[in-house]
Amino acid sequence: MCCSGFLKMIMFVFNGVIFLAGAAILGVGVWVKVNSDSFLGILNGVDGAPSGLSELVYVSYVLIGVGVVLVIIGFLGCCGAVKESRCMLLTFFSIVLVIFLIEVAGAVVLLVFQDVAQELLGELEDEVRKGIEVNYGKDEGLTSLWNATMEQFKCCGYKNYTDFDGSPFNEEHGVYPPTCCNASITTGVCNKNGASRSMIDGCFDKLLQLIEDNAVVVAAVALGIAALEIAAMVVSMVLYNNIGNKA
The missing domain is CATH 1.10.8 (Helicase, Ruva Protein; domain 3)
Structure with missing residues (x-):
């Protein structure tokens, strides 16, 4: 027992x-x-x-x-x-x-x-970066999805801020998404100077880390x-x- x-x-x-x-x-x-x-x-x-x-x-x-x-x-x-x-x-x-x-x-x-x-x-790198260059700022669905992803992972683009060069958003506003700049380095809009100084990691690297x-x-x-x-x-x-x- x-x-x-x-x-x-x-x-x-x-x-x-x-x-x-x-x-x-x-x-x-x-x-x-x-x-x-x-x-x-x-x-x-x-x-x-x-x-x-x-x-x-x-x-x-x-x-x-x-x-x-x-x-x-x-x-x-x-x-x-x-x-x-x-x-x-x-x-x-x-x-x-x-x-x-x-x-x-x-x-x-x-x-x-x-x-x-x-x-x-x-x-997928070339295809994804091409999609950003052609559609970010023009395709509302893709733009919203990228914004949500970058905000969630605290990242910028697929590899870095240069993915947005020549995109409809960049061409129209002359700036980059806010997540591509470090708030402690850049105040106001995220311009090329602020993005290059911040060098926020791309979402590719963040996802691999996850x-x-x-x-x-x-x-x-x-x-x-x-x-x-x-x-x-x-x-x-x-x-x-x-x-x-x-x-």
Whole structure:
């Protein structure tokens, strides 16, 4: 009885951690989805964009899906231990085993995702910069999308302020978007002098940094959860056998 009670407590603690970690991954997935939509929207609208680019959008959905599943199995494991249900424990073990294998594969993909993303986004540079030169200030939808992206990421153009040279906005007003100038350096409108002195990073570099930071964090969290899941599977099977012996 003492051993069984200890195992139930261990099972409850393990699955409580898995439940909370699943909620954390779900939160990261939602955050990545919200913060990546604007820039990816621009890239997906570029003529000649590589077909693989659309797959970047799915990363956030994968994280959200994994988070939801972890929350469910964490709840299932806790209930199976408390209620001493062999059916629930066996179901829990099976689901966790499948999720464990998926997470290991996903962690490996995330670790190499940065290089893949950089290659895909690098192929788009000429097309995106041409789109800015031709349509920024003329196409209301593209202009609004770029403004929202630059404001959100605190960046300027695809590579830097020179992307806006010759654009309808630059030709008409003789200035650059406000985000291309550092407020501590330039006051008033953002002219060429202020933009060149500020040298705000382009959105390409900012997006790569976002991908890099989140890939490392998510991969580390996933591997940590995988270790907990191995322990939880072992405990669940021991508890499963003990319940069977009691019956």
